Amino acid sequence: MLDLAIVIVSWKVKDKLAANLKELLASQGNFNFEVWVVDNNSGDGTVEMIKHDFPQVHLIANPDNRGFAGANNQALREIRARYVLLLNPDMLVQPDTLTNMLKWCDANPQATVTGCHLVTENGETLLHVRRFPTVWDQLAIVLKLPHLFPHVLDHYLRTDFDYTQAAPVDSVRGGFFWIRADREGRVPLFDERYFLWFEEVDYCRQVKLNGGQVWYTPVATCVDYVGQSFKQVGRGQAQTYFRESMIKYFAKWEPRWQSRLLKLAWPIGIFMAVLGEKLNWHRPAKT
Numbered sequence: 001m002l003d004l005a006i007v008i009v010s011w012k013v014k015d016k017l018a019a020n021l022k023e024l025l026a027s028q029g030n031f032n033f034e035v036w037v038v039d040n041n042s043g044d045g046t047v048e049m050i051k052h053d054f055p056q057v058h059l060i061a062n063p064d065n066r067g068f069a070g071a072n073n074q075a076l077r078e079i080r081a082r083y084v085l086l087l088n089p090d091m092l093v094q095p096d097t098l099t100n101m102l103k104w105c106d107a108n109p110q111a112t113v114t115g116c117h118l119v120t121e122n123g124e125t126l127l128h129v130r131r132f133p134t135v136w137d138q139l140a141i142v143l144k145l146p147h148l149f150p151h152v153l154d155h156y157l158r159t160d161f162d163y164t165q166a167a168p169v170d171s172v173r174g175g176f177f178w179i180r181a182d183r184e185g186r187v188p189l190f191d192e193r194y195f196l197w198f199e200e201v202d203y204c205r206q207v208k209l210n211g212g213q214v215w216y217t218p219v220a221t222c223v224d225y226v227g228q229s230f231k232q233v234g235r236g237q238a239q240t241y242f243r244e245s246m247i248k249y250f251a252k253w254e255p256r257w258q259s260r261l262l263k264l265a266w267p268i269g270i271f272m273a274v275l276g277e278k279l280n281w282h283r284p285a286k287t
Helices: 014-025 045-054 067-076 097-107 135-140 199-209 236-252 256-278
Strands: 002-010 031-039 058-061 080-089 091-093 111-119 165-171 178-182 212-223
Touching: 002 014, 002 067, 002 091, 002 097, 014 031, 014 045, 014 091, 031 045, 031 067, 045 058, 067 256, 080 097, 080 165, 097 178, 097 212, 111 199, 135 256, 199 212, 199 236, 236 256
Parallel strands: 002 031, 002 080, 031 058, 111 212
Antiparallel strands: 080 178, 091 212, 111 178, 165 212
């Protein structure tokens, strides 16, 4: 059985994906791995580039955009490996990233899902460990309250988390999402009700419900260019994806009143966003 299968869902980031694949395929270590790319109808030459420059990569070329969960599941249904790494296309692994992750996970069988140390292209630590969302912190996001109260999300965002130490956590960023497979080399699929956002949070919550653990480890580092595909989604469409996924998450996991409250709050949030534009509020990063 393979040690590792890497799945990359790509959309309109051909150049970043090419750099990503080049580094991945140059990775060395005492392990065997394969790479899968699921392209969500990029239309920018991505498919042709992979066929020409990276023929060893397993390619699934979709005729339409199937989102993060649906596209990942296409590859996950085919894969058999001890571990699966879901990797965003706009990432850049370091020479020892895969080796260090594999060693750490072999030595820590309690970890079902693991995230590593992510840094920006400037070398700054990306604060990506989160607590599971509550209706109150998500309501604060909907109503744009961080513009007025900058620390209102500190608990949710775990701003005091020590990224130099390994620790069990609620959830880690889906851009680098290392999953331990079962004895047959399979991993659970993602909930395809989510098109974009909340998929990895939902996955981590399901892992914990089933008795598994989610961990962060600093032993490996990966450069995250942070949302190059996402930047190409129109702001209105992005807000629609976020709203729908948030409501679906709370409808699935929490009492019904919470999803209803968030749904009612969105028109107020839109008003606050318009007001913020007029007052030149700083637009916060994706949370």
